Amino acid sequence: MRFTTKSANLFMHGRSVMPDGVSSPMRAFAQVGGNPICAAWARGSKIMDVDGNVYIDFLNAFGALLLGHARDEVVEAVSRQASLGTVYGLSTALEYELAEKIVASTPSIDKIRFVCSGTEAVMTAARIARAHTGRSLLVKFGGAYHGHSDALLATPLNLGPAAVKMKGATQGVAEQLNREVLLCEYNDEDQLEALFSAHGPQIAAVLVEPFATNMGFVEPRPGFHARIRALCDRHGALLIFDEVVTGFRFNFGGVCNSLGIDPDLVTFGKIIGGGAPIGAYAGKARYMRHVAVGNRVFQSGTFAANPLTMAAGNAALDVLARPGFYEALDARGSWLEAAIRRQLAARHIPFHFSRHGALAGVAFRDSREPMRSYRDVKTQDYDVFKKVHARLLERGFLMPPSLEEPIFISAAHSLDDLTSLAEALAESIQLSRAERAAADGQPTSAV
Template identity: 65%
Template sequence: MDLTEIFSMAGTVGALSQLKFSEVLMDSQNRSAALFERGRKVIPDGVSSPMRAFAQVGRNPICAVSAKGSRIVDADGRSYVDFLNAFGALLLGHAPDEIVSAISEQAARGPVYGLSTEGEYRLAERIVASTPEIERIRFVCSGTEAVMTAARIARSHTGRNLLLKFRGSYHGHSDALLANPANLLSGAGNAKGVSKGISDQLNRDVLIVEYNDEQEVAAAFETHGASIAAVLVEPHATNMGFVKSKPQFHRLLRELCDQHGALLIFDEVVTGFRFRFGAVCTAFGVKPDLVTFGKIIGGGTPVGAFAGKAEFLDHVALGRNVFQSGTFAANPLTVAAGNAALDLLGKPGFYEALEEKGAFVEGLLRAGFAEHGIPFVVSRHGALLGLAFRDSAEPLLSYRDVKTQDYKLFEQFHIQMREKGFLLPPSLEEPIFLSAAHTHEDLERFAREAVQTLHALRSESVPA
């Protein structure tokens, strides 16, 4: 039986999910690996975004062919329970029927016009209404563009150049946000997203301190406060694995920005609409000046947005100080998918059900770790989950803590979980993304296999 026959026999992703890996007969060469080698001839590393190369876990990337609900199927017919979920874009899981229908209907009317649409205005109104801290919003095509433009607005509004961000954070690949000063206040390199090709001046226009470190932040403002245009921060850090913020941390940032005339930018590309219907800043009781969105508000299509009070957003109005443009910004397909996604997210009980699922899998992991003597901390907020791969009862609080983890153990864990049919983010510095499509059976199997896999790997590493 060849791959074509298997797909014909299975018919759907649901049927494929019942096939064991051993039942998928392949040529002598793995098809995903063969496609990867083909891609490497015309695309650097064979991927269009670096994390897809799976280099941090020592395996070839997965070439996907289809996905539905909580499962994704690769080019070899293997089905995985997906905890990558497009790096957090798919809070609803893969291909919800309502979103597929909305995109199909819009595609038949035209995928892009280069003009505004009623759907764009409706999506903007709904997001603004969801978050009292914002008054206006403008759409772009990616989180990178959203944060890049928010930083540009902050510099325009304040007339200053310095941006303060946090070690280990990632806010997209624009020059200003990949800048890496030679002498950091935290005393060590940023070690994430480091890139050549960025001007020395931009490197001088960025300050980097440790996340959750109130003393370092206060020291940075004490020395540079008059030059800081903005502080750029995630409500919870999601590019260090999952690092929860201290309750008082963002309040301190707000106070320091107010004292020194800087703007506070919440990067909610990952967290926006993940924990509540709107930005999480509302739940935090902190009022940022600018908020960026992405991922979830696009319903699985390319999207980004920057939002805030009118006095800040008006910088991009015609004839004002900040230029921003994009042919595909608020394109009809994204707008249709976004509105369909918000329809689903806004249903009564949606976030309560997500919280219940998150608590369910967290409880199973904690119980399993306790039973097998695995001293790893489990961190969670809503549908975001993190495991700290180190022998410590203390949670991760900063990138300094993140780098104390056992990266080799995570690599082995990732490989074995992949063989067992679970797709995890291919980096210890990415969180585990839960979705509304995950069933309790999915979560129970994941927790059981994760505990057993870690117990076995740790037992093997202990000298006899």
């Protein structure tokens, strides 16, 4: 039996000093209900809350922990650096070492700068694109999340009543910024062509996740990114690959390497920090020169490239660079895929499972067709997911508290972890669908 009293009490106390008792909204579990979890410790693939419940962790700090929790090499590097100082306000050899590793890993980039979050990285990349082109419009895709900077949470210029509501739309953004973002459906090349036809001379950049990871998990259609690249070239716009989630997840470097796409700017985060706060923007020298002292684009930060994060990032990338690391990680993903497909088929559940490397997702809808856009994502059964999430917590599995986040596999997950997740997930879906059908007055056989 799962206990939640201590977590509930902590969050009740936290609400007296913090909105919702959290510093980031997903932690409030608003989309799945129930008491949020307060963590106590974590190691490898396991995490324990303050009530003593232990979970196999498939949230993995929203993808920041590709090596799992408290990896020895990372812990040792951070501990060693902490004894030497946590922040200096000066550059360090660790900073240059990590920069060299990342630049060498991805042929599309010549230079890189570190910041403290993915939000800062994308915000600065967009600023560079606008400065370089002298244009103001940014194109992004429905369902995408590129951080909480004003420009990327603005209500898109072309957002009409029939359009998909932009994720993260917020009040408090200056009205003029709402005229500087265009929204396109992910995987919709014709719509993107139409946007360029109408606004081409004003478009500074197209901002895209190579794999859409903030709407569950949506894969690009073959040729989608090549079409974006061609349209940007034709109209003089920059292509920005947001690899805050995908960078170093599938291969050592940006996934642009394996996709054969040459973006102008690339943003990184999560994995490159080894579990410590980080963001980075990188790109061709002709674009990155804009942030040099005395040039046109300003960016600064007290904790940018702080030595604790640099130590953690170097240690993590050294592990990722070992021969066979990504092959072993992909094998874990393949194992989970086979197990989930087998379990869903055995229970006649018509949900679609998708995977690329160690990133996966289940589409909670009665279709075996993959999701291609945010419109597809919003057709899912959120009520069934909510019930499934609660059942998995009871069985000791921590999943992202949103249908619009993928399943994060780490190098710390054992085959037993993956096999048990597949069984628990399929059984929880089956029970939740039957419960939903009963509430709707449908016969159990209908599910």
